[in-house]
Amino acid sequence: xxxxxxxxxxxxxxxxxxxxxxxxxxxxxxxxxxxxxxxxxxxxxxxxxxxxxxxxxxxxxxxxxxxxxxxxxxxxxxxxxxxxxxxxxxxxxxxxxxxxxxxxxxxxxxxxxxxxxxxxxxxxxxxxxxxxxxxxxxxxxxxxxxxxxxxxxxxxxxxxxxxxxxxxxxxxxxxxxxxxxxxxxxxxxxxxxxxxxxxxxxxxxxxxxxxxxxxxxxxxxxxxxxxxxxxxxxxxxxxxxxxxxxxxxxxxxxxxxxxxxxxxxxxxxx
Ligand SMILES: [Mg+2]
Numbered sequence: 594x595x596x597x598x599x600x601x602x603x604x605x606x607x608x609x610x611x612x613x614x615x616x617x618x619x620x621x622x623x624x625x626x627x628x629x630x631x632x633x634x635x636x637x638x639x640x641x642x643x644x645x646x647x648x649x650x651x652x653x654x655x656x657x658x659x660x661x662x663x664x665x666x667x668x669x670x671x672x673x674x675x676x677x678x679x680x681x682x683x684x685x686x687x688x689x690x691x692x693x694x695x696x697x698x699x700x701x702x703x704x705x706x707x708x709x710x711x712x713x714x715x716x717x718x719x720x721x722x723x724x725x726x727x728x729x730x731x732x733x734x735x736x737x738x739x740x741x742x743x744x745x746x747x748x749x750x751x752x753x754x755x756x757x758x759x760x761x762x763x764x765x766x767x768x769x770x771x772x773x774x775x776x777x778x779x780x781x782x783x784x785x786x787x788x789x790x791x792x793x794x795x796x797x798x799x800x801x802x803x804x805x806x807x808x809x810x811x812x813x814x815x816x817x818x819x820x821x822x823x824x825x826x827x828x829x830x831x832x833x834x835x836x837x838x839x840x841x842x843x844x845x846x847x848x849x850x851x852x853x854x855x856x857x858x859x860x861x862x863x
Contacts, residue, residue: 600862603822604797606631606855607669607790609806610641610651612829613850617756618654621828623851625659632661634859638793640669640804642748642783642811644691644721647698648672666792671747671783675719676702678745678780684717686710688742690734691721712736717743720778722753722763739774748783750811754829785814790821803858805850807831813843822863826850 608614614624631637639655646654648670655662662668672695679687680703689696689708699721700708707714718737723730738744749767752759770776783789784806793802799820806812807829816823824845825831836846844863847853 598800601798601800602860602862603635603803603855603858604801605636605638605793605803607638607640607793607802607804607821608850609784609804609808609812609829610639611643612754612807613805613812613826614639614660615658616754616829619756620658621849621851623849627851627853627855628660631855632663634855636663636667636793636796637661638667638669640784640789642671642722642750643753644670644672644695644747644783645724645753646692647695649698650694669789669792671786671789672699672721674782674786674788675745675747675780678782679703679706679717679719684743686714686716688715688718688733688737689721690718690726690730691723692725695721695723712740715742717745720744720746720763720766722747722750724753724760735770735773738770738776744776744778745780745782746778747781748811749778749781750783750808754807759830784811785818787815787819789815790819794819803844803863805853809835809839813839816843817841822858824850824853826853 648668651668686707688710689699715737718734746763749764750762751764753762802821803824804816804821805824807826809831813823823843825843826849828849845853
């Protein structure tokens, strides 16, 4: 028999970005004001799988939008987790497939890494969400992974939200590599990997964290795997008919983040 859950006040809120707070860099109506109000009560974190930009870019974007930022650790990125794993495994020659700005950020985090090793030197291929590559770069990845070089991805989302309609993300690239070479990555670091919530779990228990997101297979799945509460915003990828097909339902469902009753979450709990 399932144990009856005790409602606990929320002590931290983690917001997804694309499709939850904004779309194509344009904030949803009331989103910024809502997050500012939430930040007056509890610490606020931002967690995105989108590695097409570096954490520094996100910091500047969020500040420009007027979103509150309580320290650099408030932005949680799969790039940081990938870097930690590279250090743990003492890997030095990493063929990094990412946008130039992200490659530059990654190199600055550890100048001892060789991010453009020859095929022979390469110990690892790390694929970030690269949306400005040319075909030669794609071939460079292909020549390495078809030879059995270790292969990691920052995340596995199938598509990335865009105002014109969803565009292919790493998960779709993976289908291409699997078709061509029958290879799959050894690690995917982003949501729904529960390690993404480690910086928040250092400060409070899982059931005291409210994750706010728009996607079922990354955001909601992360909440389920980590044991935190989940609020689904219907302004992004998920429709009410998608939700109706789910056996397990989110704790809160709202049209946008501005429609979530955060005061009740802080006072009565979820
Ligand atoms: Mg999203």
